[in-house]
Amino acid sequence: MIVGVIRRSLRKKVGAxxxxxxxxxxxxxxxxxxxxxxxxxxxxMINDVQTQAEILARVTAPALAFxxxxxxxxxxxxxxxxxxxxxxxxxxxxxxxxxSFNRTAGFVFPPTGAPGEPVIAGHAIEIFQxxxxxxxxxxxVYLRESYELAGRLVDYLLILxxxxxxxxxAAAFISYWLEGSVTAPVLSLTAAARKVIDExxxxxxxxxxxxxxIGVLVDAFNAMLTEVGQRAEALxxxxxxxxxxxxxxxxxxxxxxxxDQRKDEFLATLAHELRNPLAPMxxxxxxxxxxxxxxxxxxxxxxxxxxxLRQLVRLVDDLLDVSRITSGKLVIKRERVELADVVQNAVxxxxxxxxxxxxxxxxxxxxxxxxxxxxxxxxxxxxxxxLNNAAKYSDLGSEIRLVASVAASSxxxxxxxxxxxxxxxxxxxxxxxxxxxxxxxxxxETGLGxxxxxxxxxxxxxxxxxxAASEGLGRGSTFTVRLPVMAALTSERAAGKTAGxxxxxxxxxxxxxxNVDFVASLSLLLEGMGHDVRVAHDAAHALDAAxxxxxxxxxxxxxxxxxxxxxxxxxxxALPAGERTVLIALSGWGLPQDRxxxxxxxxxxxxxxxxxxxxxxxxxxxxxxxx
Amino acid sequence: xxxxxxxxxxxxxxxxxxxxxxxTTMPVRSQDGGxxxxxxxxxxxxHFGTYVQWPRSPAGGAPIAIAVLGAExxxxxETLIEHVRDRPVLTVSxxxxxxxxxxxxxxxxxxxxxxxxxxxAAAQRAGLxxxxxxLASALRVETSGCRIGCEPEAPDxxxxxxxxxx
Numbered sequence: 014m015i016v017g018v019i020r021r022s023l024r025k026k027v028g029a030x031x032x033x034x035x036x037x038x039x040x041x042x043x044x045x046x047x048x049x050x051x052x053x054x055x056x057x058m059i060n061d062v063q064t065q066a067e068i069l070a071r072v073t074a075p076a077l078a079f080x081x082x083x084x085x086x087x088x089x090x091x092x093x094x095x096x097x098x099x100x101x102x103x104x105x106x107x108x109x110x111x112x113s114f115n116r117t118a119g120f121v122f123p124p125t126g127a128p129g130e131p132v133i134a135g136h137a138i139e140i141f142q143x144x145x146x147x148x149x150x151x152x153x154v155y156l157r158e159s160y161e162l163a164g165r166l167v168d169y170l171l172i173l174x175x176x177x178x179x180x181x182x183a184a185a186f187i188s189y190w191l192e193g194s195v196t197a198p199v200l201s202l203t204a205a206a207r208k209v210i211d212e213x214x215x216x217x218x219x220x221x222x223x224x225x226x227i228g229v230l231v232d233a234f235n236a237m238l239t240e241v242g243q244r245a246e247a248l249x250x251x252x253x254x255x256x257x258x259x260x261x262x263x264x265x266x267x268x269x270x271x272x273d274q275r276k277d278e279f280l281a282t283l284a285h286e287l288r289n290p291l292a293p294m295x296x297x298x299x300x301x302x303x304x305x306x307x308x309x310x311x312x313x314x315x316x317x318x319x320x321x322l323r324q325l326v327r328l329v330d331d332l333l334d335v336s337r338i339t340s341g342k343l344v345i346k347r348e349r350v351e352l353a354d355v356v357q358n359a360v361x362x363x364x365x366x367x368x369x370x371x372x373x374x375x376x377x378x379x380x381x382x383x384x385x386x387x388x389x390x391x392x393x394x395x396x397x398x399x400l401n402n403a404a405k406y407s408d409l410g411s412e413i414r415l416v417a418s419v420a421a422s423s424x425x426x427x428x429x430x431x432x433x434x435x436x437x438x439x440x441x442x443x444x445x446x447x448x449x450x451x452x453x454x455x456x457x458e459t460g461l462g463x464x465x466x467x468x469x470x471x472x473x474x475x476x477x478x479x480x481a482a483s484e485g486l487g488r489g490s491t492f493t494v495r496l497p498v499m500a501a502l503t504s505e506r507a508a509g510k511t512a513g514x515x516x517x518x519x520x521x522x523x524x525x526x527x528n529v530d531f532v533a534s535l536s537l538l539l540e541g542m543g544h545d546v547r548v549a550h551d552a553a554h555a556l557d558a559a560x561x562x563x564x565x566x567x568x569x570x571x572x573x574x575x576x577x578x579x580x581x582x583x584x585x586x587a588l589p590a591g592e593r594t595v596l597i598a599l600s601g602w603g604l605p606q607d608r609x610x611x612x613x614x615x616x617x618x619x620x621x622x623x624x625x626x627x628x629x630x631x632x633x634x635x636x637x638x639x640x
Numbered sequence: 641x642x643x644x645x646x647x648x649x650x651x652x653x654x655x656x657x658x659x660x661x662x663x664t665t666m667p668v669r670s671q672d673g674g675x676x677x678x679x680x681x682x683x684x685x686x687h688f689g690t691y692v693q694w695p696r697s698p699a700g701g702a703p704i705a706i707a708v709l710g711a712e713x714x715x716x717x718e719t720l721i722e723h724v725r726d727r728p729v730l731t732v733s734x735x736x737x738x739x740x741x742x743x744x745x746x747x748x749x750x751x752x753x754x755x756x757x758x759x760x761a762a763a764q765r766a767g768l769x770x771x772x773x774x775l776a777s778a779l780r781v782e783t784s785g786c787r788i789g790c791e792p793e794a795p796d797x798x799x800x801x802x803x804x805x806x
Binding site: 072074075076078079080081084146147 | 680683684687690691753754755756771773774776777
């Protein structure tokens with residue numbers, strides 16, 4: 014157990030080392046001292062007894078020589094003063110005891126022995142020393158001295174034991190001191206290491222208190238901590254980055270999924286929307302087939318077909334715009350336009366819808382004309398989209414307002430409706446493609462959900478901005494368009510004039526076709542609708558007529574006798590009178606490449622013969638804007 | 641009666657005569673065992689030479705000669721001693737008043753045992769130095785000869801020791 018404690022504690026280890034080494038050193042030195050001392054004692058005793066014997070022999074020589082027993086006895090008695098000498102004797106040369114001295118009771122003197130080295134026997138050392146004078150052996154001296162080696166050793170052991178005890182106490186103090194100077198730095202290092210492990214805190218540093226190996230260890234430990242800390246930090250930063258990237262990727266994935274979902278919804282809506290107008294149209298056709306002679310029925314059937322057709326055209330146009338927006342091909346052709354004209358165009362467009370929903374539109378324009386550098390058709394589309402939405406999402410018979418006001422260098426156009434409004438959650442996304450408010454989706458006339466996205470894109474192309482505001486569901490909504498104004502205001506204009514829905518506009522129409530019957534019938538039809546119509550049967554006459562007539566619309570046959578309709582279209586465009594003419598191709602061919610050629614030649618619309626009057630009306634009403 | 645002990649050839653006969661004289665005055669003991677005073681005296685004579693520091697001999701390494709004279713010569717003791725007094729000769733007498741008559745060493749009988757007494761003054765006169773070890777075994781040591789300062793009452797340690805032993 015003690016060994017276990019020592020193994021776990023450096024402090025106790027140092028103490029044990031100090032004490033053990035002290036103990037071993039003391040034992041070894043004690044043994045060395047004892048062995049040296051016993052040897053020295055033996056040597057000393059031998060030397061002592063020899064010297065004594067020699068002195069005694071020399072002193073005794075005359076006594077032996079002159080047979081002086083008293084003298085010999087006197088000499089021996091002198092020896093008795095020495096404590097160590099227990100017995101002494103002098104023998105004559107013949108071996109007879111001449112004189113003797115004895116301190117030990119019961120001791121019997123040995124017969125004279127052979128002279129020689131001292132002999133140690135038990136607790137005594139004895140010697141026979143010859144007495145020689147002038148080469149003559151006079152006798153022998155015998156000495157017996159006590160030899161107390163064991164007693165001396167016991168004394169030494171007692172001394173050494175005392176010394177050892179005191180040394181061990183001193184060693185204990187030394188080890189206590191060593192704990193301060195040696196183990197304390199190690200213990201502080203250990204404490205630091207434990208703190209790092211427990212708290213994962215790499216800013217902890219061990220304090221360096223010594224310049225020895227432990228100091229070097231402390232430095233190495235601190236350097237290692239710095240390194241580990243930096244690595245941990247780098248790892249953490251990398252983890253954070255990874256986490257952020259993962260989140261971003263997840264968000265992107267969610268956005269993609271949402272876009273995909275919207276596209277799916279859009280496709281479903283599209284199918285639904287495309288199909289919706291078909292049923293009334295089929296019904297109207299059936300009516301016409303059965304009761305073609307009844308004028309009122311014909312009128313109603315025409316109205317139905319016209320409205321539904323208008324809706325279809327709008328849908329298809331929206332689709333085209335969607336593809337343009339997504340492919341980035343949406344472009345505008347800027348020109349100088351007056352805001353009032355653009356607004357009027359938009360109003361004309363939504364008029365049928367307003368009428369059908371018995372809604373009123375209040376238009377308020379600035380007194381002075383406001384000029385913009387804009388694409389009139391596209392800008393009108395923006396406002397018509399906004400008005401269309403306002404009509405669509407407002408109750409029957411409600412009033413919609415369009416208010417334009419000039420501020421500094423920009424014009425602000427607000428479209429306000431008292432309709433169903435927009436929830437706060439939907440508001441930020443209202444301009445996203447394919448987005449409709451959830452509530453709007455329940456309505457029958459929903460549209461494709463591209464109107465606002467298209468409006469925003471178009472406004473942005475005009476360097477303007479658009480925003481939506483609503484105080485909540487059921488509380489109406491306001492869409493505000495801001496556009497840069499081009500020039501100063503001129504000419505007076507009645508402010509706050511409320512315009513009713515104007516009558517259907519009369520258009521100047523040029524018809525060019527070598528099929529005289531077709532042209533004549535169409536001409537009659539269009540004139541019957543109130544339009545001003547000119548007819549030409551070839552390109553040359555067409556150009557002449559256009560120069561004089563300045564047609565707003567030109568229906569051109571592609572297969573003319575003198576040149577193709579494409580060439581004629583380009584020539585018409587080149588005329589000053591034909592700059593703004595809306596060109597519509599009439600062709601027996603309806604393949605995609607034919608339509609493409611028409612579009613390239615500048616046609617706004619490509620109609621395939623036999624042409625339905627509804628198409629022509631739709632084209633005239635401005636529903637068809639581009640090929 | 642006296643004994644000459646000397647290293648000079650010229651003195652040899654004289655010494656021998658003294659020893660003979662001495663021997664004749666000794667009470668003759670039976671030859672069969674026991675203590676023989678004559679043998680003791682002879683041994684003593686032999687040993688005396690060991691404890692005497694002889695003056696340096698010019699010739700060097702000369703042997704010590706022992707001359708013994710018979711007891712009949714005791715009457716001429718002073719004359720004999722006077723004759724060799726300035727020579728390195730140790731005179732040994734065997735007479736009750738040997739020292740008073742000028743001998744350096746004189747035998748005495750104490751009980752049955754042969755002892756001897758010493759006159760340091762006489763030896764000094766002859767230029768001989770007697771070993772203190774010899775004096776330690778002497779029965780009596782006479783130091784009457786005044787050498788330096790002459791304090792006759794000064795106790796002599798050797799004499800005291802010798803007296804104490806008697």
